Amino acid sequence: MLPERARVGLVEDDPVMGGSIVQRLELEGWRVTWWETGREAISEIGTLPQSLDLVICDVRLPDVSGETVFNELAKLPNTPPFMFVTGYGEIDQAVRLMKSGAVDFMTKPFSMDEFLRRIELGRRPTGTRAHDYVLGVSDSMHSVEDMLRRYAPHDLPVLIMGETGSGKEVAARYLHQVSPRSGDPFIAVNCAAIPHELLESELFGHEKGSFTNASQRHLGYAERAGRGTLFLDEIGDMPLALQAKLLRLVEEGTFLRVGGEAPVPFKARIVSATHRNLPAAGSGNFREDLYFRLAVLPVDIPPLRERADDIAWLMDRFLADASTRTDNRIRGLSALAEEAALSHGWKGNVRELRNRIERAAALSTTEWIMPGDLFPEQFGRSTAEDFLSLSVVRDAAEKRQIERALEQTGGQIAKAAGLLAVSRTTLWEKMTRFGMADRERSDS
Template sequence: MVSRESQTVLVVDDEANILEALRKVLTKEGFRVLTAGTGRQALEVLRKQPVRVMITDLRMPGMTGDDLLKAAKAITPEVEVIVMTAYGTVENAVEAMKLGAYDFVSKPLKRATVVAAVRKALDKQALVVENKQLKAQIAQLAASNQRTIIGNSQVMRATLEMARQAANSSATVLLLGESGTGKELMARYIHEQSPRIERPFVATNCAALPESILESELFGHEKGAFTGAVRARAGRFQEADGGSLFLDEIGEIPLPVQVKLLRALQEGEVEPVGGRTTKVDFRLVCATNRDLTQEVKAGRFREDLFYRINVVPIRIPPLRDRLEDVPLLADHFLRMYVSRHGKSVEGISDAALEVMGRYGWPGNVRELENAIERAVVLARGAVIDVDDLPPELRDPQAGHGRQLTFSVGTPLEEVERRMLMETLKFTRGDKRLAADLLGIATRTIYRKLESGQIQDESYTPHREKGDKDTKGVIH
């Protein structure tokens, strides 16, 4: 049964008799009808009510119909707008349709014409909503396939058992482990095993956000709080209200923002930039590949915040500590990429599996996933063999033994640039692994990418929801 909310129509006109006439006609047709005598009143209704279709006159004192149309689309882009225009001014209606109006009706109004236009607009709106729902379902299915946890080793089973126990509480979890071990996927697993499973899971890579906007991204901001803040925006904490917030690379958060994070954990409230504090209900899961105890000693991480987030520490084992899981993971990635790339590869040879079982996997499961995808794409036969594996697997010194030479007098900036770019090539664009190998902060690499000092084709500036380098299952 169709709800009345899904049939809500807002009629806007400065003439009271037209408002009343349209209200009666559309109400008799079964629609839920709201009215407004001015454009500003209409915008207030749009902010408070779930309007599906708006019928508005073009010529009104104060805010014109065109101005209302632009503002309405900014507030509720999904609303369908029908404009009313006097006979002989159809060109005005055409201009309105260029601005986003769905249809127009000419005055004097005819009942059948108005009702037909509203029904068509509602049908279109229903199709848009249905399309969005279908896309969300498809995305959810695809995501669920990628969140499968692969691993039967004793160390991995123990890790998952600890995660399940932690999931039933609201305690803050700190995920520890090397880059590529699957900390975000473990955070999702904790969320899905928790009572908050029906609420949002919001993931943020703190290193991928420039320091200048990190506070605003996490806590939100009010309109006009700073240059460029043209509208109020909720932060990641508000987005995660009722659900779980995952802060990856929390060790990269600067000290001033750490103070606000500590308050959020202690008081359960956040303060948007330029706004007032507001209560939020969230479960925090955070992750780092840094030694936070050393960061505390160095004065780069607050000790009180460390104890707040270190309630339930869970260390995710590196792949070299559970090599018995390599065949399971390799088979999973094989099936994933055979399907994705439309290849006819059927399996992996015993010799190739033996080579992979001896490799140290400095990039952990992310490196294994990349290796299998490469092998699937380049495989010449029905079975992946040793020759199809990356050179560093066949000869571990091939990658790690790579040397760079510089002439005396080479500017230090150029030495640093080449070192960063070669390391990114070796890690196949994995910024976190590159930072680990070089002993620098991940944010340093992002900052140099932002400034154009180094280039990486896999990098997309200002990723909104964290750096999605991990494409596969938990490691």
């Protein structure tokens, strides 16, 4: 298998030099995004679905200096390493840039072999991506998973935001599993499911005799979490009175059981989740000071409709799980069912997808899941909002078929092209367009 190649950002205004670098890097199998002005790079690098492993930046640009680009992007979390190139041998500037955090500096003209060697040395360490992704196959979910792994070693509170059913608790459990606390309890509390009058006692516990029927001491979720993770789901539904007590828990690391006087130490990590936009909630429904204490490390889970690459992957996983609870007569999902799923709006996100797969597996009368099994209520009718464009559906179908061909041929592009009845060049162009150019390749 070829080593994992870097995701490189190039900031270069010279079309000849830029084109030459892009062509050589892509021939080496590396993924390159090219900007010809500093402002373009500043505005777009922070919005890329996956963080770059290296930025190669010219020092002299037509609008702002490369140093300005570096200083602006240094304000972003997870800033990629910077390597500067220039046609001017300004040693003082090189020293200043290296002291500011640049990983390297090269003067034009340079040897391409030496340039490639320095890129490999300066890129983000491979170990930061050396793991199998488990939350999804889309670029956006890879970014979420990378972020959770960076958060894992820390004790700071994490706030996971996303629509209902998008997978916030799954993300929280993953964060716990890859953290040093994985051997300790993961305690999940749904703040919207417990009656408000009982939530304080359930969260903090109570002393014997603190209220009617309190016949013995009760340990709450915060205490039972020990040194593990306390997951507060739907934190936006917590009553205001209890928010003040939660703020004390976060700030002081202690709490009081209901009816108690002695502070109890809190040693777990707090991870919260909400489908609400808490900063914009307004009307005094959520304390601003608590929000900022809980959102020290924020994570946004995108809705399923914005990560179509995950749909077929999730369907296969859910069907495999559902098949273990049926008579195993289901052989798989039909291509028509997959296309119907890609055209669906998924207002209920991943939870809706799982429920539809489980129902289809239980009720299907054929060996293959069909569109009518997934969407019986929509049979014979459709609405505009339920459909993606033809180009989106076609691209998703082509990408899945390419993945299947590569899997069947062990990553050999020539053989995969034969299976797909296209030329090797056409297949490579499609792989590049679909972001698959870093897949294992072989000319044999």
